[in-house]
Structure formats: structure tokens, C-alpha cells
Amino acid sequence: MALNYIDLFAGAGGxxxxxxxxxxxxIAHVEMNSHACNTIKTRMAYYHLKDNNQENIYLEYLKQNIDQKQFWESVPNEVLNTVINTEISDDTIKEIFNKIDSHKDSKNVDLIIGGPPCQAYSIVGRARDPKGMADDPRNHLYLHYVKFLKKYKPKMFVFENVPGILSAKNGEFLEKIKEAIDEAGYIVEHKTLTSKDFGVLQNRRRVILIGWKKNKNLKYPTFENFPMQGEIMKDLFYDLPKLKPGEEKVPASYTKPINEYLNLSKIRNGIDFTTQHVARNHNERDLEIYRTAIDLWVNKGKRLSYADLPSELKTHKNETAFLNRFQVVDPKGVCHTVVAHICADGHYYIYPDLKQVRSISVREAARIQSFPDDFFFEGGRTAAFKQIGNAVPPLMAEGIANKIKEMIK
Known part of the structure; x- marks a missing residue:
């Protein structure tokens, strides 16, 4: 019998x-961003159709042969209505509880997962805010998370956040979170986990708090490393068609057969094409900077410093901060952390090949985050990049989930 969970601050559902x-x-996903909610609705519709041997309807949607309205009408409303598009606040929490109660019927909530928005805890966010995010109301969203623990009394929970949560207010926030969780009747432990240990080709570090009821004799799990360490170009990007800046190939047929990494990671998961292989357009100045950055990194193993650019390629005078703003994805290793800022520009995620001078596509970003190729992000290119940058890598999540399943039973 399946174990039931609620996903809070769900994002795009990674x-x-x-x-x-x-x-x-x-049982329910709760998320305030409408594009991310639509993405989860589409994914839940996919799973419903797959379970009922109607996956062909989803493929027609991916191929753009039917529109979103037609696609969503192919599944029962109760599937889509499990996605609750609202902010979690004092004003909305009672209504959210009522909606979840109507969905869950007599089912138990075995698990709560999710992590409050991380900007208030992130080191970059604190550095950019004059008050170090001290007054940001998102600092206290953990209190709402704890209210869900008190209401539904799950056997366990998983609380995900950025490493900056360990140092926010010199550790004071983390201690407050632990105190609130203790008062709710749970033991909690935390570790900083790295996504590449789970097979994700990205050096993404996240603090994962795992908690269980005080009457359970459990301890923080040990995770096995993924059976292989892949490389970006050789294993992750190698089968996607070439793109020029501003070009899109939707759907995009694979250029090569599946390899070991794409199979083990479940990124290529059965269909013979992928979607959202869409690249940004770039002006000539940026393309020239990209060429310089690619040549330096791929051929000489050096990173481009903004201060070293010729004056005709510089657009501002700040040569002391964020000098690595133009960064090439490492072709022979794993990528640096993909963040939500990728939705604003692609300078920090340059494709590592002088034959394709551009920033990475939506699908390439999704693959770096380990999303399967049939995962569709709603809302257009910018919204998709933001959802991808904010997400937990599904491959990392699956590794955590498998251990939680062992513990909870």
C-alpha cells in the first residue's frame, strides 16, 4: 500500500x-506560483494517464497536437484539484487545511515534504539586502510548516533548504526551527547533502532536515552514492540536437542512442523525443564574451574575469564584485549550482562548445537538474528557467525518498 504525502512550498515538483x-x-501540493502549479498539474495528469494506459494523450500534448485545456480535460478534476495554488499564510492556512481534508478522505498523511522559499536564508540574498534579510517575512514560514506537522501528525517529514540556513543569524534561525519541531513532537536531524553524490551532474549543496515522531527509534539515514559519475558533454548533452542562439526545436529528436548515464538517471525514460529544447537569443557583444569565456575554460582551464575583458565589451564600471558573472558549464565534470537567476540571463550558464556559442537551453538546464525528458514546465521559457533553478533535483529526491520509505515502514 502506497505511503501518502503532502508537498508544501512545492515549486515545480522536483x-x-x-x-x-x-x-x-x-495527497496535495501547495504552491503560490501559478506557473509552477500548472507544471505540477500537468505532471499529475501525466501520471494518471500513465497509470491508465493512456500515455499517448500526454505525448500528443508534448507534440503540441492538443492544447493545455484539451489535455487537462482528459483527466478527472480531482487529479488537478490536488494542486493548491495559494500562498501559505495566517490568512489562508485554514482554507488550505479544508482543501487537503477534502482530498485525503480517510487516508493517513504518512509524510510531509517541502522547504520554505530559501531567499531569506541564502547567503547571496542576505548579502544583497541592507538588513541581511532580517525583516523578510519568509524567515518565519517554517512556523507554517510546523502547523502542518501538528495538524496531520505524519510519521516523518523532510525539510529542504539552502546551506545559508545554517549561518542565518549565526545559527539562530536553525535553532528556532528545531525548537518548534521539538515542541510539535518530533526529533529532527540535519546534514548538508550534495546532489552529485546522488548522480546529479551538478555541484548543488542542500541542507536536508529529516524528522520523525519521538516514539520512533530512528536515526538520520546513510545514502549510497550513485553507481557512476558522469560528465556534462560526454554523458548529459551528447544526444541533444545542436542549437543556434534564439533557436528552438520542439519536439526535439535525439541524435544518438541512449547511454548508460541517461538510462541510470532516468533522464531518457522511454519516449523518442524531448521538448523545450529552446535557447535564448544573444546580442553580438555577449556572444563575443561567450566565445572568450569558452575558449579560456575549454582550451586553457581558466575562468573569465570580467575585469580582464577589453573595454569595448564592458557595460559597467564595477570591476570588484561578481567578476565571474560569465561562467561556462564544465564539459568534463559537473555543473555549478543552477539557481533561479537563470531566468534573467544565461551569462552564468554558457554552453561549453565553440561550435554552439550560446547559453544553455531549457532542456539542458532541466537535465542538469536531473528532470526526465518528458517533464514539461508550464508558463514559457522564462518561467521554466525559474522553476528549474528553484527545484530540488528529482534524482536526489528519489534517493532520499527510497531511504525514507525504508525508515517509515
């Missing part, structure tokens, strides 16, 4: 995708 693949059943 964490949920991992738990779904591990056999868990979602």
Missing part, C-alpha cells in the same frame, strides 16, 4: 517527482 518515483502517493 522533490515530489522523486517521492512519486519511489512509490509514494501525493
Amino acid at each position: 522533490l515530489s517527482e522523486g517521492f512519486k518515483r519511489a512509490g509514494f502517493n501525493p
Whole structure:
């Protein structure tokens, strides 16, 4: 029998995708961003159709042969209505509880997953804010998370956040979170985990708090490393068609057969094409900077410093901060952390090949985050990049979920 979970601050559903693949059943997803909610609705519709041997309807949607309205009408309303598009606040929490109660019927909530928005805890966010994010109301969203623990009394929970949560207010925030969780009747432990240990080709570090009821004799799990360490160009990008700046190939047929990494990671998962292989357009100045950065990194192993650019390629005078703003994805290793700022420009995620001078496509960013190729992000290119940058890598989530499943039973 499937274990049931609620996903809070769900984003585009990266964490949920991992738990779904591990056999868990979602009762509800709660998320304030409408594009991200639509993405989860589409994913839940996909799983419903797959379970009922109607996956061909989803493929028609990916191929753009039917529109979103037609696609969503192909599944029962109760599937889509499990996605609750609202901010979690004092004003909305009672209504959210009522909606979840109507969805769950007599089912138990075995698990709560999710992580409050991380900007208030992130080191970069604190550095940019004059008050170090001290007055940001998002600092206290953990209190709402704890209210869900008190209401639904799950056997366990998973709380994900950025490493900056460890140092926010010199550790004071983390201690307050732990105190609130203790008062709710749970033991909690945390570790900083790195996504590449789970097979994700990205050096993404996240603090994962795992908690269980005080009457359970449990301890923080040990995770096995992924069976292989892939490389960006050789293993992750190698089968996607070439793109020029501003070009899109939707759907995009694979240029090569599946390899070991794409199979083990479940990124290529059965269909013979992928979607959202869409690249940004770039002006000539940026393209010239990209060429310089690619040549330096790929051929000489050096990173481009903004201060070293010729004056005709510089657009501002700040030569002391963020000098690495133009960064090439490492072709022979793993990528640096993909963040939500990728939706604003692609300078920090330059494709590592002088034959394709551009920033990475939506699908390439999704692959770096380990999303499967049939995962569709709603809302257009900019919204898709933002959702991808904010997500928990599904491959990492699945590794965590498999251990939670062992513990919870």
C-alpha cells in the first residue's frame, strides 16, 4: 500500500517527482506560483494517464497536437484539484487545511515534504539586502510548516533548504526551527547533502532536515552514492540536437542512442523525443564574451574575469564584485549550482562548445537538474528557467525518498 504525502512550498515538483518515483502517493501540493502549479498539474495528469494506459494523450500534448485545456480535460478534476495554488499564510492556512481534508478522505498523511522559499536564508540574498534579510517575512514560514506537522501528525517529514540556513543569524534561525519541531513532537536531524553524490551532474549543496515522531527509534539515514559519475558533454548533452542562439526545436529528436548515464538517471525514460529544447537569443557583444569565456575554460582551464575583458565589451564600471558573472558549464565534470537567476540571463550558464556559442537551453538546464525528458514546465521559457533553478533535483529526491520509505515502514 502506497505511503501518502503532502508537498508544501512545492515549486515545480522536483522533490515530489522523486517521492512519486519511489512509490509514494501525493495527497496535495501547495504552491503560490501559478506557473509552477500548472507544471505540477500537468505532471499529475501525466501520471494518471500513465497509470491508465493512456500515455499517448500526454505525448500528443508534448507534440503540441492538443492544447493545455484539451489535455487537462482528459483527466478527472480531482487529479488537478490536488494542486493548491495559494500562498501559505495566517490568512489562508485554514482554507488550505479544508482543501487537503477534502482530498485525503480517510487516508493517513504518512509524510510531509517541502522547504520554505530559501531567499531569506541564502547567503547571496542576505548579502544583497541592507538588513541581511532580517525583516523578510519568509524567515518565519517554517512556523507554517510546523502547523502542518501538528495538524496531520505524519510519521516523518523532510525539510529542504539552502546551506545559508545554517549561518542565518549565526545559527539562530536553525535553532528556532528545531525548537518548534521539538515542541510539535518530533526529533529532527540535519546534514548538508550534495546532489552529485546522488548522480546529479551538478555541484548543488542542500541542507536536508529529516524528522520523525519521538516514539520512533530512528536515526538520520546513510545514502549510497550513485553507481557512476558522469560528465556534462560526454554523458548529459551528447544526444541533444545542436542549437543556434534564439533557436528552438520542439519536439526535439535525439541524435544518438541512449547511454548508460541517461538510462541510470532516468533522464531518457522511454519516449523518442524531448521538448523545450529552446535557447535564448544573444546580442553580438555577449556572444563575443561567450566565445572568450569558452575558449579560456575549454582550451586553457581558466575562468573569465570580467575585469580582464577589453573595454569595448564592458557595460559597467564595477570591476570588484561578481567578476565571474560569465561562467561556462564544465564539459568534463559537473555543473555549478543552477539557481533561479537563470531566468534573467544565461551569462552564468554558457554552453561549453565553440561550435554552439550560446547559453544553455531549457532542456539542458532541466537535465542538469536531473528532470526526465518528458517533464514539461508550464508558463514559457522564462518561467521554466525559474522553476528549474528553484527545484530540488528529482534524482536526489528519489534517493532520499527510497531511504525514507525504508525508515517509515
